[in-house]
Amino acid sequence: MDTAALLIIEVLNGIASLALACAGLAIIFGMMRVINFAHGEFMMLGAYTTVVCTKTLGINIWVSMLIISPIVVGIIGVIVERTFIRFFYGRMIDTLIATWGLSLLLIGIVTAIFGNIIEGVSAPMGSFEVGVYNVAQYRMVLIGIVILLFIGVFLVLTRTKLGLIARGTMQNPAQASVLGISTQRVYMVTFAVGAGLTGLAGGLLAPISQVIPTAGAAYVAQTFITVITGGTGAVTGTLVASGVFGTVRQLLSYEFTPVLGGVGLLIVAVVMLRLLPQGITGKIFRRSL
Amino acid sequence: MLSAEGIRASYGRIPILHGVDLQVAEGEFVGILGHNGMGKTTLLKTLIGLVKTTDGTITFEGETITREPPHRRNRRGIGYVPQGREIFPNVSVRDNLRLGFAVQKVDEQEVLDEVLEEFPRLKPLLDRAGRVLSGGEQQILALARCLCGRPRLILLDEPTEGIQPSIVEEIVEILKTLQARRKLTVVLVEQNLDFIAELSQRVLIIQRGQFTSEVSPSQLSDPDLVAEFVGMGG
Ligand SMILES: Nc1ncnc2c1ncn2[C@@H]1O[C@H](COP(=O)(O)OP(=O)(O)O)[C@@H](O)[C@H]1O
Numbered sequence: 001m002d003t004a005a006l007l008i009i010e011v012l013n014g015i016a017s018l019a020l021a022c023a024g025l026a027i028i029f030g031m032m033r034v035i036n037f038a039h040g041e042f043m044m045l046g047a048y049t050t051v052v053c054t055k056t057l058g059i060n061i062w063v064s065m066l067i068i069s070p071i072v073v074g075i076i077g078v079i080v081e082r083t084f085i086r087f088f089y090g091r092m093i094d095t096l097i098a099t100w101g102l103s104l105l106l107i108g109i110v111t112a113i114f115g116n117i118i119e120g121v122s123a124p125m126g127s128f129e130v131g132v133y134n135v136a137q138y139r140m141v142l143i144g145i146v147i148l149l150f151i152g153v154f155l156v157l158t159r160t161k162l163g164l165i166a167r168g169t170m171q172n173p174a175q176a177s178v179l180g181i182s183t184q185r186v187y188m189v190t191f192a193v194g195a196g197l198t199g200l201a202g203g204l205l206a207p208i209s210q211v212i213p214t215a216g217a218a219y220v221a222q223t224f225i226t227v228i229t230g231g232t233g234a235v236t237g238t239l240v241a242s243g244v245f246g247t248v249r250q251l252l253s254y255e256f257t258p259v260l261g262g263v264g265l266l267i268v269a270v271v272m273l274r275l276l277p278q279g280i281t282g283k284i285f286r287r288s289l
Numbered sequence: 290m291l292s293a294e295g296i297r298a299s300y301g302r303i304p305i306l307h308g309v310d311l312q313v314a315e316g317e318f319v320g321i322l323g324h325n326g327m328g329k330t331t332l333l334k335t336l337i338g339l340v341k342t343t344d345g346t347i348t349f350e351g352e353t354i355t356r357e358p359p360h361r362r363n364r365r366g367i368g369y370v371p372q373g374r375e376i377f378p379n380v381s382v383r384d385n386l387r388l389g390f391a392v393q394k395v396d397e398q399e400v401l402d403e404v405l406e407e408f409p410r411l412k413p414l415l416d417r418a419g420r421v422l423s424g425g426e427q428q429i430l431a432l433a434r435c436l437c438g439r440p441r442l443i444l445l446d447e448p449t450e451g452i453q454p455s456i457v458e459e460i461v462e463i464l465k466t467l468q469a470r471r472k473l474t475v476v477l478v479e480q481n482l483d484f485i486a487e488l489s490q491r492v493l494i495i496q497r498g499q500f501t502s503e504v505s506p507s508q509l510s511d512p513d514l515v516a517e518f519v520g521m522g523g
């Protein structure tokens with residue numbers, strides 16, 4: 001009984017962390033079609049921001065994770081978009097190579113500053129007991145935050161004028177521009193929001209993961225696979241795909257090892273993409289978000 | 290109002306426009322007639338800024354706009370209804386209309402009410418996705434969306450292409466009413482002789498990226514003349 005409860009918590013947690021790690025990529029790759037190979041490094045920067053803020057500057061951890069990490073990485077996103085991403089829109093391979101270079105650069109810079117050592121912050125709040133097991137309250141809160149985050153992103157995209165402008169621009173940039181929309185600005189802002197969400201993910205995951213300069217590498221494959229499997233409806237698709245993959249990975253990790261969990265995720269992804277080449281939202285429920 | 294002088298444009302290294310001169314006065318309805326591939330669409334795209342000019346100048350209301358991006362030109366009051374309509378497929382008809390004035394600070398409901406009064410056919414379609422509309426409905430939506438931005442000059446690219454005759458008639462009526470009511474200036478590109486003759490005050494003939502002659506709409510009903518000027522019709 002306790003084991004079952006624990007397992008459910010673990011699975012929900014796995015889903016939440018995966019969805020969280022994917023949120024920014026759902027915008028940058030899912031909506032904008034920009035292959036950001038430095039996605040994992042954006043997360044790593046978010047994590048380091050939270051580490052520095054809490055440990056060195058003594059700032060409250062919630063403020064660090066929820067506010068400072070997204071702002072810092074969002075600003076880095078603007079700089080990156082203005083200095084080179086914007087020259088590569090519509091050129092996937094070039095973007096891939098450029099952002100791969102960027103990821104190496106970011107790893108290099110962070111290693112130079114902090115050294116190749118494991119940093120970490122301890123999770124806020126205590127833990128509660130499920131039978132004989134101890135579960136960190138933070139993990140539960142994280143699930144709630146991720147749910148609110150996705151609802152928020154969805155509402156902004158569907159209910160606000162800015163969201164409408166962003167969707168119109170992604171669907172047909174030339175037409176948006178002749179309707180008076182500065183597509184350059186829309187791309188910049190959208191990329192910054194995607195980067196900010198990625199920074200937020202890095203910050204929120206910092207207390208439950210190891211913070212090292214190369215931490216991003218672990219996220220690239222799984223996040224891209226999840227967003228691709230999600231399909232054309234970037235937000236809902238990513239959420240559904242996270243649900244499937246998070247469950248598979250967590251159950252296999254629990255039963256066997258985390259390595260097998262990762263392998264299982266890959267196998268399920270390959271099978272799903274064979275059956276649904278346009279992704280979950282391309283076929284099952286046709287959605288545009 | 291709009292003036293283009295010596296406009297040249299090319300795709301890659303292939304030149305398409307070879308020095309086009311065009312003067313449009315306020316309130317005028319100018320038709321541009323030409324075969325497929327003569328550069329009509331390219332000309333309108335250079336006027337709105339989607340294709341860069343390699344030479345020549347464009348001015349609008351006395352100001353040079355040759356190097357301005359499309360969104361700036363639109364904000365100056367130039368509307369563009371593209372060939373193929375370019376309806377946003379995955380947003381509703383209402384949101385397609387809203388995108389027509391999303392960057393303007395105006396009363397949203399007022400603009401929508403006004404445009405729906407002029408285009409009552411769109412009323413029952415407001416919540417449908419743009420992609421499910423028929424070609425004719427999309428054309429009317431594209432025109433309505435453009436008008437939502439309250440342009441003073443409209444560039445219209447082949448609005449009758451692939452559209453059933455009843456809707457073509459409807460579009461003629463709409464354009465006539467609008468021109469009288471909103472004091473619009475229009476540059477219309479067409480291959481449909483009757484349509485262009487019915488609406489235009491003067492018609493320019495384009496051949497291989499150049500204007501070759503100017504005719505009056507009444508001359509377009511003379512098949513021999515049309516054959517001589519355009520090599521089409523009669
Ligand atoms: N995007 C493009 N790239 C290269 N060539 C093009 C492109 N668009 C049009 N063209 C060529 O430019 C010429 C003029 O095209 P266009 O302006 O569309 O003519 P029209 O509208 O009169 O049919 C045609 O020969 C066409 O093949």
Ligand SMILES: [Mg+2]
Pocket residue numbers: 326329330331372447
């Ligand atoms: Mg054309």
